[in-house]
Amino acid sequence: MTIEELVGQIQPACAETMAAARKRWRYKCMPIGSMGAFQDMIVSIAGMQRMEIPEIRGKMAMVIAADNGVVEEGVSQSGSEVTAQVVANMVAGQSGVALLAEYNYCPLYIINMGMKTEEPMAGVDWHPLMYGTANMTKGPAMDRETVEKAILYGAERVMSMADCQMDLFSVGEMGIGNTTTSSAVLSVLTETPPREVTGRGAGLSAEGLERKISAIQRAIDVNQPDKADVLDVLSKVGGLDIAGMVGCYLGIAASKRTAVIDGFISSVAALAAVRLCPACKGYMIASHRSLEPGAALALSELGLDPVLESGMHLGEGSGAVMFFSLLEQALYIYKKLPSFDEGHVETYEEFD
Template identity: 40%
Template sequence: MTLEEQIKQIKTVNKQAMKESKLRWDSIAKPLNSLGKLEKAVIKIAGITNSHQVVLDKKALIIMCADNGIVEEGVTQTGQEVTAIVAENFLKKKASVSIMSDYTHTDIFPIDIGVAKDTNIINKKIAYGTKNFAKEPAMTYEEAKRAIQTGIDTVGELKEKGYHIIATGEMGIGNTTTSSAIAALLLGKSVEEVTGKGAGLSNEGLNRKIQVIQDALLLHKPDKENMIDVLSKIGGFDIAGLAGVFLGGAMYHIPVVIDGFISAVSALVAARMNALAIEYMLPSHASKEPAAWYVLQALGLEPFITCDMCLGEGTGAVAVFSILDMATAVYNSMSTFEQIEVAAYQPLS
C-alpha cells in the first residue's frame, strides 16, 4: 500500500466511545464539567482508542533527531555538531526531557532520522542531514516520503509493544528555521510574523534568518497544496518524521501529544495531508516561538499549559502526561453520585 493510500484510510474517531466517556464523567460525584479540558481530553482519548475505558499506563516519547543544511547560512547560535551530542544524551538521562520522562514513567525513543554523523541512538537515518535549502531543495521527493513513512511505522511498532499514548519531540540545530519557513507558507503569514530567535539568536541573527527564509521561499516556490513538495524543498527529516507520527497515531488509534512549535508545525503538515488526523492529536503547551499560537489556532486546538517553554525535545508534551494521569485517575477511580447516594447534578440551561 502506498503512503498516499495509507493516509486516505484514516477514519474519524469513535463517537459512541466518546458518548459513553461523557456519561461516565457526568456520573462522577462532582459538579458537571468542572475539570474542563481534562474531561474533554479523556473523552477525546476514548474516541481515539475506541473504548470508554481509558488507560494511559504505558507512555512513549518519540524524539526525531536530524540535522539541517540551512545552518550553513548562519541562522543558529551553535554548530551542527550539537545535534548528535544532545541526541545521544537522551538515553544517558543528561537531557531535560530525560529527567522529566523518568519522573512521568515515560519510555524514550530517540531516533536518528537524519543526523549528520553516525550515532548510537535508534538508526532510521534517511540521509546525513538535509541540504542547504537556501541553495537547493532540502531533500528529494522520495526522501520526504520515506521520512513520513518512518514516522508512521514507528507508531505501528509502539502499538505492537502495547503503548497507550505517544509524546512527540525533536532535536536538530536549525529546525526553527525550517519550521518557520513551513509555517509562513501554510499559514499565509509573513516570515517576520512567524520567525523567532530560536535558541538565542541576536537581533542581527534574527534578521539574517528572516531574509534566508524569504529568499528560499522565492527560490523554490513550494506548492502549499502538496505537503511532500513542501517538505522536500524547505523541510527537515525531523519535521517529516513527526508528521508521520501524527498520521500514524490516526492510523493506529493512539493519541499523540504535540510538543512545541516544531512539533506543532509537523502536526499541521499531517493535518494538511488528512484533516481527520487532528482528531487524534492532543495539544500540550504554547511555545514562546512567535508562530506557536498561530499553528495551534490553525489546528483548532487549545494548549493545556502556558509556561513560556521553548526547549523542544518533547518537554512540554511530557509535562502534560502528569496532568493526563491525574485526569484518568479521577475518571477511573472516583465514586459516582449513585455510589455515595447523592442526587446527581443536572445540566441547566
C-alpha cells in the same frame, strides 16, 4: 506501504464512544464540568480508542533527530555539531526530555533520520536518509522521495510500538536549525509572512533574527513550494525531523492511539500531518503553547487550545512528556470517582 495506504488506514475518532464518555463525566460526583478541559481530553482519548473507559498501558517519548543545511546561513546560535552532542546526552539520560521521561517512567525512543554525524550511537535507531539536508536557500532541502521515506519510517516505528501496548506518545525532535525550517513550513502552509512566524529559537540576537527571517524568505522565493502539496513544502523548505514527526502523527492515528503535541516544531509537524489527513487531528492533544511566535498560529490552524501557558520552549518533546502525568491523573479521576448515586449525593441539575 505508501503514504496513501497509510492515510487510508486512518478513521475519524468514534463519536458514539465520545458521547458515552461525556455522559459518564456528567454523572460523576462533582460539580458539572469541574475538570474543565481535562474532561474533553479524556473524552477525546475514549473516542480514539473506541473505549468508554480508555487505558494508558504504556507511554513512549519519541524524538526524531536530523540536521539542517540552512544552518550555514547563520540562523542559529549553535553549529550542527550540537545536534549529535545533545542526542548523546539524551542517550545518557542527561537532557531535558530524557530526565522527564525517566521521571514519568516512560521510555525514550530516538530516531536518527538525518544527523550530519556518520558514527552510529548505541541507544539510537540509526536510520539516516541524508547526512543533513541541503541548504534550502539555494534549492530544495531534499527530494520528495526522501520525505516520503522519512514519513513512512516514523509511522512504521510508532505503529509497531502501538502493537506492544503503547497508548500515549509524545512527538519531539532534536536538530539545530529546525525552528528555521518549521517557520518556513508554517509560513507556506498558512500564507503568513516569515517575519510573523519566526522567533529567536534557542537564542539569537536581533541581528541573528533578521538573518533567520531573510534566510526563510529566500528559501521560499528560490523554491516556490506549493502550499497545497505538503510533501512539496516539506521537501523544499522542511527538515527530516519534521517529516519523521509527520509520520509519527499519521502512524499514531492509524493505530488509534494518542499523540501529545509538544511545542512549536511539534505543532508545525502536526499541522502538516492534518493537511495530509484531516482525520488525524482527532488523535492529537496539545500540551502547551510554546513561546515561539509561530506556535499560537500553528495551534490555531489545528483548532487546538492547550491548557498550559507556561512560556516553555525547551523542545525535544519535553513539554509533552511533562503533560503525560496530568492526563494520567485526569483519567484516574474519570475511572475512580464515584457517580452521584454511588457517592450518596443528589445529582446536580444542569442549567443553560
